[in-house]
Amino acid sequence: MHDANLTIHWHGLAQAAAPFSDGTPMASQWPIPPQYYFDYELRTPEGTAGTYFYHSHVDFQTSTATGPLIVDDPPDRRKPYPVDGDRVLHISELFYETDKEIVAGLRAAPFRWSGEAGGFLVNGDTISIYHVVDPGSSKLTVIEIDPGKWYRFRFIGAMALSYIAIAFEDHHDLEVIEVDGDYTKPYSTPLLQIGSGQRFSALFKAKTCEELRRTGMLDYYIQIEPRDRPSNVVSYAILRYRNTCGIGGNPYVSTTAVPSKRPINLPPTIDGFLDYKLEPLFPNNFPTADQVTRRVMVYAQQQVDSYVLWTDNNVSWVDTHPLPMQTSPNEPYLVALYKNASQYLPNYEASIANNGIDPRTKTYPAKLGEVIEIVFQQLGSRNRDKFWSGGLDTHPWHAHGSHIYDIGGGPGAFHPDVAERQLKGTHPIRRDTSMLFRYTRRVQENQPWGWRAWRLRVEDAGVWMIHCHTLQHMVMGMQTVWVFGDAHDIMKARFPDVSGYLEYEGSVNGNATHAPEVVHF
Numbered sequence: 001m002h003d004a005n006l007t008i009h010w011h012g013l014a015q016a017a018a019p020f021s022d023g024t025p026m027a028s029q030w031p032i033p034p035q036y037y038f039d040y041e042l043r044t045p046e047g048t049a050g051t052y053f054y055h056s057h058v059d060f061q062t063s064t065a066t067g068p069l070i071v072d073d074p075p076d077r078r079k080p081y082p083v084d085g086d087r088v089l090h091i092s093e094l095f096y097e098t099d100k101e102i103v104a105g106l107r108a109a110p111f112r113w114s115g116e117a118g119g120f121l122v123n124g125d126t127i128s129i130y131h132v133v134d135p136g137s138s139k140l141t142v143i144e145i146d147p148g149k150w151y152r153f154r155f156i157g158a159m160a161l162s163y164i165a166i167a168f169e170d171h172h173d174l175e176v177i178e179v180d181g182d183y184t185k186p187y188s189t190p191l192l193q194i195g196s197g198q199r200f201s202a203l204f205k206a207k208t209c210e211e212l213r214r215t216g217m218l219d220y221y222i223q224i225e226p227r228d229r230p231s232n233v234v235s236y237a238i239l240r241y242r243n244t245c246g247i248g249g250n251p252y253v254s255t256t257a258v259p260s261k262r263p264i265n266l267p268p269t270i271d272g273f274l275d276y277k278l279e280p281l282f283p284n285n286f287p288t289a290d291q292v293t294r295r296v297m298v299y300a301q302q303q304v305d306s307y308v309l310w311t312d313n314n315v316s317w318v319d320t321h322p323l324p325m326q327t328s329p330n331e332p333y334l335v336a337l338y339k340n341a342s343q344y345l346p347n348y349e350a351s352i353a354n355n356g357i358d359p360r361t362k363t364y365p366a367k368l369g370e371v372i373e374i375v376f377q378q379l380g381s382r383n384r385d386k387f388w389s390g391g392l393d394t395h396p397w398h399a400h401g402s403h404i405y406d407i408g409g410g411p412g413a414f415h416p417d418v419a420e421r422q423l424k425g426t427h428p429i430r431r432d433t434s435m436l437f438r439y440t441r442r443v444q445e446n447q448p449w450g451w452r453a454w455r456l457r458v459e460d461a462g463v464w465m466i467h468c469h470t471l472q473h474m475v476m477g478m479q480t481v482w483v484f485g486d487a488h489d490i491m492k493a494r495f496p497d498v499s500g501y502l503e504y505e506g507s508v509n510g511n512a513t514h515a516p517e518v519v520h521f
Contacts, residue, residue, distance in 0.1 A: 001032075001034055001035075002034060002035060003034050004034055004058070004061070005025070005031035005032065005033060005034065005058050006031060006032045006056055006058060006061065006065065007023040007024070007025055007029055007031050007032060007056055007057045007058055008023045008040060008054050008055070008056060008057075008065075009022060009023030009024060009054065009055055009056070009057040009400075010022075010023065010040070010042060010052065010054055010069065011052055011053050011054065011055060011069075011197060011398075011432075012050070012051075012052040012053075012180055012181045012199070012403075012432045012433075013042065013044065013048065013052055013069075013071075013181075014400075014401050014402055014403075014460055015028075015042075015400075015401075015462075016401065016402075016460035016461065016462055018040070018041040018042075018043070018521050019334060019462050019463075019490075019492075019493060019521065020334065020493075020498075020501040020508075021040050021041055021042075022401075022462075022464070022465075023040075023056070023057045024057050024332070024400065024465050025057060025058060025332060026317065026318075026332060026333065026465070026479070026481065027332060027333050027334060027400070027463045027464065027465045027481055028332055028333070028334045028462070028463050028464075029332055029334075029501070030331070030332055030335065030501070030503070030504045030506065031058055031504075032509055033504065033505050033509060035511055035512070036505065036509040036510060036511045037509065037510050037511070037516065038508060038509050038510075038516060039508075039510075039516055039518050041520065041521070044071045046074070048071050048181060049071050049072060049073040049074070049181075050071055050178050050180070050181030050182060050183070050199075050201070051068075051070060051088075051154040051155075051156060051178060051180075051181060051199040051200075051201055052068075052069040052070070052071060052181060052199065053066060053067060053068050053069050053090065053156045053158055053199070054066065054067055054069050055067075055158065059099060059100075059103045059475060060100075060102050060103050060160070060471050060475060061099055062158075062160065062471050063092060063095065063099065063158075063160040063471060064092075064099060066090075066092060066158045067090065068088050068090045068154070068156055070086075070088070070154065071181070080177070080183050080281060081152065081177050081183075081203060082150075083149075083150045083151055083152045083203065084146070084150050084151060085145070085146075085149065085151050085152075086151070086152050086154065087143050087145065087151055087152070087153050087154070087204075088123070088154045088156065089122055089123065089143070089153065089154065089155050089156065089166075089222070089237070090122070090123050090124075090156045090158055091120055091121070091122055091155065091156060091157060091158060091159060091164065091166070091194070091224065092120070092121045092124075092158040092159060092160070093117035093118075093119070093120055093121065093159045093160050093161060093162060094117060094118045094119045094121055094128050094130065095114060095115060095117060095118065095160070096115055096118055096130050097114065097115065102114040102472075102475075103475055106308075106472055106475045106476055107307070107475065107476075109306040109307050110306075111304075111307065111308040114161070114472055116161070116162075116226075116229055116230065116231045116233065117159070117160070117161055117162055117226065117233060118130040118233060119233060119235050120159070120162070120164065120224045120226075120233075120235035121141075121235075122140075122141040122143075122222070122224070122235075122237040123141045123237075124141070125137075125139050125140060125141040125237075126138075126140070126141075126235050127139065127140060127235070127236075127256070127257070127258050129233055139255045139256050140236055140237055140238050140255045140256075140258070141237040141238070142237070142238045142240050142255060143222070143237060143238065143239050143240065144240050144241075144242055145204075145206050145239065145240070145241060145242070146206065146241070146242050146244060147206055147207060147208055147209050147212055147241055147242075147244060147245055148206055148207075148208045148209065149206045150203060150204070150205055150206070151203070151204045151206065152177070152201055152202070152203060152204070153174070153201065153202050153203075153204045154178075154199065154200075154201050155192060155194055155199060155200045155201070155202070156199050157194040157195055157196055157197055157198040157199065157396075157433075158196070159194075159195075159196045160196065160470070160471040160472070161196070161229070161470055161471065161472055162196075162226035162227070162229055163193065163194070163195045163196075163226065163227045163228050163229075163269070163394050163396070163435070164193065164194050164195075164224055164226055164227065165191055165192070165193050165224070165225050165227055165266045165267075165269075166191060166192050166193075166194065166222065166223065166224045166225075167190060167191035167192070167222075167223055167264050167266060168204075168220060168221075168222055168223075168239060168264075169220040169221040169222070169223065169239075169263045169264055170215070170217075170220055171204070171220065171239070172190045173188055173190065173205065174188070174189055174190070174191070174192060174202035174203070174204060175187065175188050175189075175202055175203040175204075176188075176189060176192075176200055176201070176202050176274070176278065177201050177202065177203055177281075178199075178200065178201035179198075179199070179200055179201075179278060179429060179431055180198065180199055180403065180430070180431040180432045180433060181199070181403070181432070182280065182281075182284070182403065182429055182430045182431070183280070183281035183282065184278045184279060184280060184281055184429055185278070185279045185280070185281055186203065187274070187277055187278055187279075189202075189274070191266060191267075193227065193269070193270060193273040193274075195394075195396030195433065195434075195435050195469070196396045196433075196469040196470055196471070197398045197432070197433035197469035198396060198431075198433045198434075198435075206241070207241070209244070209245035212241060212245050212247060213245060213247060216247065216249060216251060217251050218240060218241040218242075218243055218247060218251035218252060219238050219239070219240050219241075219251065219252045219253040220238070220239045221236050221237075221238060221239070221253070221259060221263045221264070222236060222237040222238065222239055223235075223236055223262065223263065223264045223266065224236070224237075225266050227268070227269040227394075228269055228393070228438060234258075234262060235258075236258055236259070238253060238255060240252070269394075269437075271411075271437045271439055272408075272409060272410070272437060273435070275408050275409060276408055276422065276423070276426045278429050279426075279427040279429065280427060280428075280429050280430070284405075284429070284430055285457070286405050286427065286428055286455075287371045287405065287455050287457060289420055291371045292371050292372070292373045292455060293370045293371050293372065294352070294356070294370070294372060294373070295372070295373040295374075295375060295416070296355060296356030296357075296364065296372060296373070296374050296375070297313075297355055297356075297375050297377055297414070298312050298313060298374060298375065298376045298377065298480065299312065299313050299314075299377050299378075299379055299448075300312050300376055300377065300378050300379065300395065300436070300468070300478065301314075301378070301379040301380075301381060301382065301446075302381035302382070302383075302391060302393070303316075303381070303382045303383075304381065304382065304383040304384060304385075304388070305384050308476060309476050309477045310468065310473045310476045310477050310478035311477060311478070312478060312479070312480050313355065313357055315357070315362045315477075315480075316476070316477025316478075317362070317467075317477055317479040317480060317481060318475070318476075318477045318479070329344065331504075332463075333363070333463045333481055333483075334462070334463040334490070335501070335502050337463070337483075337487070337490060337491060338491055338498060338502055339502065341487050341491070344361060345361075345483070345486075345487055346358035346360070346361045346363045346364075346365040346483050347360065347361075347365070348365045348366075348367065351364065351365050356372075362481075363480075363481045363482065363483050364466075364480060364481070364482040364483070365482075365483045365484075366458045366482065366483070366484050366485075367458065367485070367486070368458055368459065368461060368484065368485050368489055369458065369459075370457075370458040371456070371457055371458070372455070372456045372458060373407075373453060373454070373455050373456075374404070374453070374454045374455075374456060374466070375414050375451055375452070375453045375454075376395070376397055376436050376452045376453075377413065377414050377448050377450075377451045378392055378393075378395070378436060378438065378448070378449055378450040378451070379446050379447065379448055379449070380392065380443040380444050380445050380446055380447040380449060381445065382445055382446065383445075386445070389444075389445035390442045390443045390444050390445050390447065391441070391442055392438035392439075392440065392441060392442065392443065392449060392450060393438055393470075393473075394435065394436065394437055394438045395435070395436040395468045395470060395473065395478070396433050396434070396435055396436075396468065396469040396470060397433065397434060397435075397436055397452060397454075397466065397467070397468060397469070398432060398433040398466070398467060398469040399432050399433075399454070399456070399464070399466045400432075400464040400465045400466065401460045401462060401464035401482075401484070402456065402457065402458075402459055402460045403430040403431060403432050404430065404431060404432065404434075404454040404455065404456045405428045405429070405430055405431075405454060405455040405456070406428055406429065406430075406431045406434045406452075406453075406454060407423050407428050407453045407454065407455055408422050408426075408428075408452075408453060409434075409435070409436065409437065409450070409451055409452040409453065410422065410439075410450075410451060411437075411439035411440070411449060411450055412439075412448065412449060412450075412451075413448035413449070413451070414448070414451035414453065419451075419453055428455075433469060434452060434454070435452065436450055436451070436452040437450055437452075438450050458484050458485075460484060461484050461485030461489035461490050461492070462484055462485070462490055463481060463482070463483055463484075463490065464481075464482045464484060465479055465480065465481055465482070466479075466480050466482055467479035467480060493519075493521055497519050497521075498519075500516075500517050500519070501519075
């Protein structure tokens with residue numbers, strides 16, 4: 001970039017083979033300086049075919065520096081779900097302020113909120129409630145298909161803030177076949193709810209010419225609405241049939257206007273959407289309860305004083321913030337480990353005695369081969385103005401590195417017997433992002449309400465972030481850092497190969513005067 005730092009995170013792909021390429025400035029990589037460039041190394045081993053996306057991991061840049069990333073099935077393998085075509089819906093949001101203005105407000109005292117999204121962009125286009133400088137840029141995306149064909153629709157939740165509901169006008173059957181890069185058995189649903197960071201693929205059967213002639217329409221709206229937000233800005237795209245059926249008249253709608261009346265009546269938030277319903281298409285080595293070595297509780301809570309923070313186990317992990325509650329070294333954690341392992345390598349035994357978190361480094365260490373159950377438990381907010389205490393929100397939790405097994409969630413306080421009873425008879429899928437629902441708006445201060453549970457096989461050594469994927473919450477500290485493996489496992493890349501990664505503007509970055517040093521791990 002010309003005037004800002006940048007990284008790229010390959011959302012959903014484990015970067016264990018390239019330890020400095022996960023794109024997280026607070027965990028694994030110095031940001032790429034302005035007017036520099038950096039060569040990323042991606043590997044997509046067998047079993048990773050699916051829907052992903054890339055985005056910056058610096059401040060609020062994720063909302064704009066983002067795009068789809070599709071990993072195809074191997075050409076010599078039969079696809080599990082053959083279709084006539086693929087269509088991608090990359091869904092993001094439009095805000096009134098710039099990225100820098102939003103971040104400054106979220107970190108200010110007094111706090112200044114970013115505002116709600118002014119529209120949802122599908123593949124970069126929308127008609128917003130905000131004034132636009134160039135009216136010609138205000139339009140609806142058109143997704144073209146042919147009558148009578150089968151399609152794979154890939155939905156990418158690149159939103160910053162909103163949990164959304166999406167559906168197709170007069171098309172009521174989406175068969176989910178992939179979630180977060182893992183194939184599932186088909187599951188039919190009339191709509192999808194998608195959180196920031198989540199991806200779904202669904203089989204879509206296009207109408208036949210006979211069906212289109214009965215309606216006299218070739219255009220159908222795709223409707224998107226936020227859920228669990230104070231405002232309800234509705235956005236649209238257009239599903240357009242190519243006119244191979246000889247339909248006359250005026251079967252099209254305008255791409256520069258929205259409908260005067262909502263064509264779809266979407267329901268309120270469906271709490272626990274698709275929980276316990278999806279099953280893996282292939283065996284996925286799900287760890288049973290007797291294989292779990294330990295459980296880590298992550299208590300998530302908003303804390304409001306002169307600043308507004310989101311904390312996990314009373315820790316707010318941010319890169320720049322004037323509060324003593326902040327935790328992070330002044331450089332990426334992996335870099336800090338290489339420079340001073342004795343100071344930054346977390347104490348595993350101390351963490352076991354402290355709910356999984358090392359009291360000195362505030363990181364979460366784990367040994368390779370462990371099976372950890374991670375439970376995110378939301379608490380009613382703490383506010384210096386007690387009238388506003390007890391607030392709750394909806395959080396899309398995202399894991400870097402290996403995918404996790406999502407074992408469900410529910411209202412109230414987590415109880416292992418209840419969780420195991422709800423899980424009985426189901427076949428959990430692997431994911432990298434799943435929803436912690438709020439279930440209600442407000443409870444008592446510090447009251448546990450709403451939980452989400454994962455199981456994780458600790459297999460990829462490295463420094464990995466697990467965080468809420470709502471960008472505002474990330475900026476406000478709702479992030480955790482996990483250290484998998486011992487020093488030998490983590491720092492397997494040796495000097496001098498790593499030297500260029502250990503300094504800002506290090507030799508692995510290139511610019512107009514010199515090429516980067518490329519290291520293949």
